[in-house]
Amino acid sequence: MTIPGEGQINSVGEFGLIAEITALLPQGENVLIGPGDDAAVVTAPDGYVVATTDMAVEGIHFRRDWSSAAQIGQKISAANLADVVSMGARPTAMLVAFAAPRSLPVQWAMDVTIGIRDEAAKMGASIVGGDLASNEKIVISITALGSLDGRQPVLRSGAKVGDRVVLVGTTGLSAAGLALLNPSEVIDSIDADNFEELRAAHRTPKVEYELALAFAKCGAHSMCDVSDGLLADLGHVAQSSGVRCRIDPRKLDVSKLTDAALKLGVDPLMWALTGGEDHAFVGTIAADVELPDGLRVIGDVVAGSGVEVSGLDVSKWQAGHDHFQSTGR
């Protein structure tokens, strides 16, 4: 008798692992053909499909000693779903390419799949296919598909002078959590248990998918997901749209950041303005549109270029990440 999840992946082999993983994957109503053939077939009801891909590498995007397999899967899944939602689209399906060392426990591979699956299920998306390969480090590359259901995509380039800048979700929690996970003398000296919510936000961000879709549906002119930090991602909107975006920093919610910032001696606004992995959404919308509850107006759009934070010199803070130049993520 084979016990699911037992042993290392080299003991069950590629096809055994595929079988164990596939058994975890119910297929939703968007799926005509799921895993097991050369390709999947997914509905695209309005004649268009939204598609995005994100690759996560162990030691850079995640650490097995900081997060469980399910948490890692959930977070990578969220990054892909957020990219689909930021176009104003409903996620429908995912494909997952997974490279891992042969010694990886089967249970880890199953748990990461469960994490990816469960986060995708929040938006009704199924894992419809994938691929396996061996590599010294774990590499997870997800492609997410989505449907606009007849709407126009919400682009980075649609911001207009006179728009309000709107934030969906809260930024900075994940960056604060990362700072609290990084071992240091300061971290050791503070009561770690006080900040479990921030660490949890780094491990598994709570993404406001439905609120972002509601923002799109009520007529957002532009949107992108905050994966590189609010300054950097709003900067993409400003650049693509040929406008200047102004943020009023008093409009940012730093209430959950202030205690930890004080302990670590940092400005909570640095986390809120440069932290990326919360997968909040930032966009712009005309001044006269009534907004759904839960959206936060944080600024406005004027003629010019770039991003300005009123009363604050933000040039001292690194804006966004560069995977080939930074030593960080």
Added chain:
Amino acid sequence: MTIPGEGQINSVGEFGLIAEITALLPQGENVLIGPGDDAAVVTAPDGYVVATTDMAVEGIHFRRDWSSAAQIGQKISAANLADVVSMGARPTAMLVAFAAPRSLPVQWAMDVTIGIRDEAAKMGASIVGGDLASNEKIVISITALGSLDGRQPVLRSGAKVGDRVVLVGTTGLSAAGLALLNPSEVIDSIDADNFEELRAAHRTPKVEYELALAFAKCGAHSMCDVSDGLLADLGHVAQSSGVRCRIDPRKLDVSKLTDAALKLGVDPLMWALTGGEDHAFVGTIAADVELPDGLRVIGDVVAGSGVEVSGLDVSKWQAGHDHFQSTGR
């Protein structure tokens, strides 16, 4: 002045590299929104999208000392396109996730992109998005999308008793080429230049996409691409369909294999029956359908299970590859 392709990727940075790569990517008529936003938007004219993903790892799926960057890109691209085509679908778009060491020459990243792009362009597909990450070894994960244009997908599970087994393309060339690339005393003793065509077939297989689509359109009951070897992949068809497939080995074209097989002391049928990376296609179709020129009937479908090669004991040959158990690819 920046010279495109100069330096290592850490010198141009993630965003510099994205800019250099994106400049190489014209967008075809299937593409509503291409690279540069959070996600791409691609046409899916009949309301369905075909999607498949394949991940290739340096040292396992390809070697930089055996193949140029453009050749490596072309081959990985072909593997994905073949998966779409084997469903009877027309490739429309690709997303490419790419991990590489920071010291990689920018030119290599550009050349691999060109290889992927040019192979995709053969079928009218554009690279619409991607992601970059850093990793010690190069990892390339491609997702290919396609359109059935109103047709039903051709599945592995559709083979019927009484069908003919049809091979699209030639198998074994890539496996022979691999044997000739692997250094050994025997290889050193034979005149390498004689077999350049086989080595080329391993580096950049010539995939019969259009012929496979023609096979689908004339009513194929089943099809899959031969990526694991004819025995293994036809075995998938037999198993999914609940039938037995019989191959007449005299119907296989081994004419280009015999000289090299003689020199290396192997049976050319071993290459033709177990070699995978040619990305030929195998499928089944009713006995009374007139077939387009270039398709090769290699057997028939009977009641039972498994694959039989008339007059040959093939149990001695490994059928297919396992990435976590074999020491090979």
